[in-house]
Amino acid sequence: MSEVLINIVSISNLSDKNGVSTFINGFDKLKELFNSNGIIINKVFVPVGSKSSVTENSFSRNSITNFKSRVLKKNRVYKILQFLYFYIFQAIVIAIRVFNFYFLNKSHRNQVFFFNDLFVAFFAIKLLPKNSKTIIIFHSSEDPLRHFFMIFEFLKNTFIENFLRYMLHFVMINVCGIVTLSEGYAQKLQKSFPNKTIKCIYNTSFVNYVKNDFEGSAFRKSDFINIIAIGSLQYCKGFDILISAIGELSLNVRRKFILRIAGEGEERTNLESLIAKYDLYDNVLLLGNIDNVGPLIEQCSFFCLPSREEGLPISLIEALSFYKPIICTPVGSLPEIFSENDCVFINQDVSDIVRVLNSLFENSMQLETLSFNSSKIFNSLFSNQSFVEKYSLFFKQIIK
Template identity: 25%
Template sequence: MNILFVCSAKAWGGNEKWTAMAMKALSKHHRLFFVGKSSKLLTKFDPQEKAVTLPFRSYFDWYTFNALKRFIAQNQIDVVVSTKKKEYFMCGIIARQLGIKHIIRLGVSRKMNIPIWHKLNYRTLNDGLIVNAGYLKEELNKNPLFNQHPIHAIYNGIPGFYSDSPLPEKQQHAKFIIVSSGRITRQKGYGLLIEAINLLDDELKQQVEVRIIGEGRNKEEFEQQSTSLQLDNKIRFYGFVDTPTLLMKDADMFILLSEREGISNSILEAMTLGIPVLSTDTGGIKEVIKDNQTGFLTERSPVAIAQKLTELIRNQQPIRAVGENAFDLIKAKFAYDVFEQNINELFCRL
């Protein structure tokens, strides 16, 4: 089967990681093609038979629409997988015109408050949705818009991590190392993390080292916030890193404070290293984090986050066991070989 993945992202993040992972998992049995927006990201979506970039200026970009339609027809694509909302409409129209399958990947919950437009995008113009969490499938099924519409819940896998992977050994170090990674936006809660670090007492501040990994539209804003609070010697922004696990493996805690989230790839990656995670209770987080068992949950406020961090830094022994519990959960549900089997079974059914 010829499968085209379309991803109009300008920066690398969880959605893009999922796209690359899905392509790799399907490449053993199918021919893969890719259309994106950023030439800088193009080589990350391997393996593929052919890849091109298009402008994706808007939902109704006529040039991109025609070029994409030609690409699909010329390469005899059987299934189009669109991964961002800018492509859902365009790919759906083309798929209906050419009589091929169109699947959309939905990574987070979205408000369906424009009935005609959302019905068109999320039901009429596709043959099903792939979501990464059971909660999201349940939430969508409650909406009459999705009555009897195929919704497939497939947990993300972690490339290089398998169901028989051993628990990494932890290195000893003087600091309490906190890591956070992902797209650097306000929605991800980096501003809250910086405020919480600032609220720690002076003794704890001396113990803490914070590593923030990733790029995004609000990165400069958070760098300025850190500087204004005189936290430059505590918080470091690393930007995009090819292998973020190298900066994560010796961490004592991973923190992600998203306003909304499916199941974060960054959280899963931290858990594969046995790193305990502190997160807000949003979206599908509870499918991987049971408070004080496989991770820790906090309210989304600087004061609550600072209080939780104070508690954990001063009593570190329990968090190690929590990290090990999380590692066992990830092996059972999110190993790459488990994901590979599940997504191949889905596309065979198509």
């Protein structure tokens, strides 16, 4: 078989620090491995003006984010305009670019369009010929629209939700293949679409950092218990629960913990209010967007994921690649990956996180066992080589 060209398509701005942009940029980082498997990462279609990285001063970034946060929470008209521009207009523009690219390169038989969101996929599939090769990845859990309705909650149970459900069903029927981040969801979809090529492929770590040799454990003894959490500052990430839990600790226990959160988003104002409410200025640091989280992860005692909703977050896999202990909510694919002995599962509840933090304060050495577990899980499920091999095989199946 001749080389397969993979055209990655997304509505996400690659300057944003989120899981989707990390995933897309990661394909470029692994380009040589893909090339050795006969896969060419040929083109990335993203919104006009997107860049692979961006630098802003923190004052400007935080001021803009805080303003957006206040407006978005209070003004439905603004949210509707945001929906129409970012999810509909931008999607149509990118779909037209995909259509034009297809016809300019239609002589190449082995090209695949790899969609990373429902909106562009819908409009592009409407435009592309029926024999074009298309696949979509669902980055979220079993309902690909659940995260969307966390942001636009007031659109639920409206004609817009009905239209979005139609879009989702149309895309599922018409794409050649579907990638999920959950074995359970892949099996569920396969029952609904028995003739469709559907595969669960776990993400990998794309972190650009040379790790030390941990020899199976990355546990670090320290006078403090350093927690790292990574992700967009959105309600679904549950950072408010984690900060509140630290605030509820007794002063004697609280002074032992330092939480660093890397990421930016519309929840910053709310999180800053919680930090002020509990007087956690010495305990909780909102770092903003970090280009390279490797050094932060390496220095932490454990990685915490308090999310209300997830698929399979790349930040967690990055922490696993450093063999860090994992404390997380049992969301998305995580119950498939971890047994109760491999990590510490927490409820989306302040009191339960307080219980776990108090336990770690009494016996931090249990983190060493969790670190060994993380090393085994990463090496067996999430290596770069495994990621590239599984995707390469999937792409070639689509072409056949």
